[in-house]
Amino acid sequence: MIFDTTVWMSLVILLPLAAAITAFLLPRHALAIGLTSSGLIVLSVIALTISLVDGGAARDQMGGWGAPLGIDLVADGLSAVMLLMTAAVGLAITIYAKGYFPARDAHKRAFFWPLWLFLWGSLNALFLSGDIFNLFVTLELLGLSAVALTALVGKPTAVRAAMRYLLVGLAGSMMYLLGVAFVYAGYGALDIAQLRMLVADGPPLYAAATLMTVGLMMKGALFPLHFWLPPAHANAAAPVSALLSALVVKAPFYIMLRLWMDVLYPLADTAAPQVLSALGIAAILWGSIQALRQPKFKLLVAYSTVAQLGYLFLLIPALLADSRPQVLGAIVSFMVAHAAAKAAAFLSAGNILHATGDEQIASFTGLLRTLPLTVTTFALAGLSLVALPPSGGFIAKWLLLDRALANGDWWLVVVIIAGGLLAAGYVMRVLGPTFRERETKPTNARAVPRSMALSAFGLSVLAIILGFMGVYLLDLLAIEPVSMMVGGG
Amino acid sequence: MTETALLYMVVGVVLFGMGLFALVAYPHLLRKILAMNVMGTGTFMVFIAIAHNGDNQPIDPIPHALVITGIVVAVCSTGLALALASQVQALTGQPRIDGSEREE
Numbered sequence: 174m175i176f177d178t179t180v181w182m183s184l185v186i187l188l189p190l191a192a193a194i195t196a197f198l199l200p201r202h203a204l205a206i207g208l209t210s211s212g213l214i215v216l217s218v219i220a221l222t223i224s225l226v227d228g229g230a231a232r233d234q235m236g237g238w239g240a241p242l243g244i245d246l247v248a249d250g251l252s253a254v255m256l257l258m259t260a261a262v263g264l265a266i267t268i269y270a271k272g273y274f275p276a277r278d279a280h281k282r283a284f285f286w287p288l289w290l291f292l293w294g295s296l297n298a299l300f301l302s303g304d305i306f307n308l309f310v311t312l313e314l315l316g317l318s319a320v321a322l323t324a325l326v327g328k329p330t331a332v333r334a335a336m337r338y339l340l341v342g343l344a345g346s347m348m349y350l351l352g353v354a355f356v357y358a359g360y361g362a363l364d365i366a367q368l369r370m371l372v373a374d375g376p377p378l379y380a381a382a383t384l385m386t387v388g389l390m391m392k393g394a395l396f397p398l399h400f401w402l403p404p405a406h407a408n409a410a411a412p413v414s415a416l417l418s419a420l421v422v423k424a425p426f427y428i429m430l431r432l433w434m435d436v437l438y439p440l441a442d443t444a445a446p447q448v449l450s451a452l453g454i455a456a457i458l459w460g461s462i463q464a465l466r467q468p469k470f471k472l473l474v475a476y477s478t479v480a481q482l483g484y485l486f487l488l489i490p491a492l493l494a495d496s497r498p499q500v501l502g503a504i505v506s507f508m509v510a511h512a513a514a515k516a517a518a519f520l521s522a523g524n525i526l527h528a529t530g531d532e533q534i535a536s537f538t539g540l541l542r543t544l545p546l547t548v549t550t551f552a553l554a555g556l557s558l559v560a561l562p563p564s565g566g567f568i569a570k571w572l573l574l575d576r577a578l579a580n581g582d583w584w585l586v587v588v589i590i591a592g593g594l595l596a597a598g599y600v601m602r603v604l605g606p607t608f609r610e611r612e613t614k615p616t617n618a619r620a621v622p623r624s625m626a627l628s629a630f631g632l633s634v635l636a637i638i639l640g641f642m643g644v645y646l647l648d649l650l651a652i653e654p655v656s657m658m659v660g661g662g
Numbered sequence: 663m664t665e666t667a668l669l670y671m672v673v674g675v676v677l678f679g680m681g682l683f684a685l686v687a688y689p690h691l692l693r694k695i696l697a698m699n700v701m702g703t704g705t706f707m708v709f710i711a712i713a714h715n716g717d718n719q720p721i722d723p724i725p726h727a728l729v730i731t732g733i734v735v736a737v738c739s740t741g742l743a744l745a746l747a748s749q750v751q752a753l754t755g756q757p758r759i760d761g762s763e764r765e766e
Contacts, residue, residue: 242723242724242727306728306731309735310731310735313735313738313739316739317738317739317742320742320746321742324746324749328753329750329753329754332746332749332750332753333750333754333759335746336691336743336746336747336750336759337759339739339742339743339746340685340694340698340743343698343739343743344682344685344698344701347678347681347682347698347701347702347705350705350732351675351678351704351705351708353728354705354708354709354712354725355708357709357712357724357725357728358671358708358712363724
């Protein structure tokens with residue numbers, strides 16, 4: 174490659190941040206800056222992935238300081254998958270936003286692009302952070318830009334939802350930070366790779382585990398701390414809803430994965446992993462049932478996110494007990510499949526709202542005739558959410574089921590199948606009316622801009638294609654730092 | 663850990679708890695934002711206590727660096743929270759978000 178791996182690692186963080194500042198200073202050119210930089214970010218992420226595949230996991234001591242005072246960036250297979258997921262969904266959202274924020278809406282356009290680029294940059298930085306304090310900082314950057322984006326539409330419901338989102342998020346990050354303090358007090362390190370060697374069962378680890386896990390549950394909207402999510406995700410602008418549901422809620426879960434695998438693993442035999450798994454079950458059932466009851470499309474999709482996040486936690490006990498590569502593969506496959514499908518679902522909701530101005534599911538009669546491409550988009554996304562073959566959701570659930578069966582957790586098998594049936598229920602609730610013929614004359618639907626229709630459709634196609642890419646994803650995940658392989662756990 | 667450091671640490675945790683309680687208990691947004699700052703201050707005090715290595719020992723600079731970074735983050739968050747709170751007040755006429763959700 175042209176550059177060393179570490180240069181690409183810095184670039185995928187610096188590019189979006191620099192572009193965000195430029196877009197903020199030159200609001201008239203925000204769109205051009207947004208489109209150009211998005212292309213460059215995606216290319217850098219691909220280049221980083223290629224150089225990781227060639228040269229293995231990498232660690233970059235930014236500015237040559239080194240841990241503990243410096244900020245070390247770490248890239249392994251898991252980071253690469255997360256960065257690629259963000260790049261794919263991010264590119265589609267960028268193209269969608271080009272049509273969604275028209276030139277006449279100068280205010281929203283001027284603020285969307287810098288905030289979205291900040292959010293992208295903080296996500297990339299988070300996925301490359303190697304120490305628990307830097308994870309806090311990137312999580313805060315992410316939270317602040319996500320809250321500002323939620324409030325962007327300016328309606329009272331959206332601003333209130335953003336306010337609640339901010340308060341819950343801040344309480345969550347304060348808990349996480351206090352947890353960081355206990356880890357440092359107990360083990361004298363912040364670097365995850367160092368902590369892996371130093372941690373031991375003891376009071377500091379119990380305190381830290383409780384604070385950090387509860388804090389991240391709040392930010393990651395795990396049942397019963399999900400209450401802020403549906404209003405925030407349902408009231409935001411469509412591209413914002415898509416990136417909140419597909420990407421932002423994955424970040425706290427990613428930190429949770431890293432923490433439990435490498436720092437909190439001495440607590441694997443306590444009740445905590447089982448509790449997380451049980452909350453996952455509750456999230457799937459509660460979120461799906463709420464989704465079935467929602468009269469509005471975007472709220473239905475938001476509750477579906479509450480449910481789908483539950484699946485990520487089901488196998489936490491198995492992840493800590495044994496056969497980590499397979500379990501991690503199943504969990505990460507699910508994250509990626511959900512990101513593509515959920516972003517496509519929210520973008521298709523945005524298209525329907527744009528065309529008809531009506532998001533009551535009851536008034537979707539005959540939409541297949543007026544908006545064939547958008548209904549197809551939601552149908553394909555729905556296929557993956559329900560986990561029918563050959564979608565990405567199918568492969569991910571297949572892997573989850575396989576691991577649950579291998580561990581003899583029959584109740585997880587029941588929950589996964591029940592969750593699929595419930596998802597089929599809420600997806601059909603939306604699709605059903607669209608097939609019916611309208612008795613009255615067809616509504617005068619506004620034309621959906623091509624960039625919006627095609628980017629949403631592209632994502633839904635990706636949600637299906639992911640079903641054929643499972644092997645590549647598992648290969649990529651296998652890139653692990655050398656030091657991690659020799660450690661215990 | 664010395665007794666002084668332990669005292670600071672315990673007070674920090676108590677402040678954190680008081681802040682968390684107020685954040686949940688009081689509906690007024692300004693109170694919630696203040697509560698959040700009390701939580702932050704409590705956390706920073708825990709860090710300061712950790713930096714203490716004994717009475718005649720040099721202090722550990724790392725927790726101090728974390729506190730400075732943490733303060734920057736807390737100031738930004740408070741700024742955004744205040745801006746949003748004044749928007750909530752302007753749009754709904756109420757400095758709170760727990761009211762009835764009847765509007766569209």
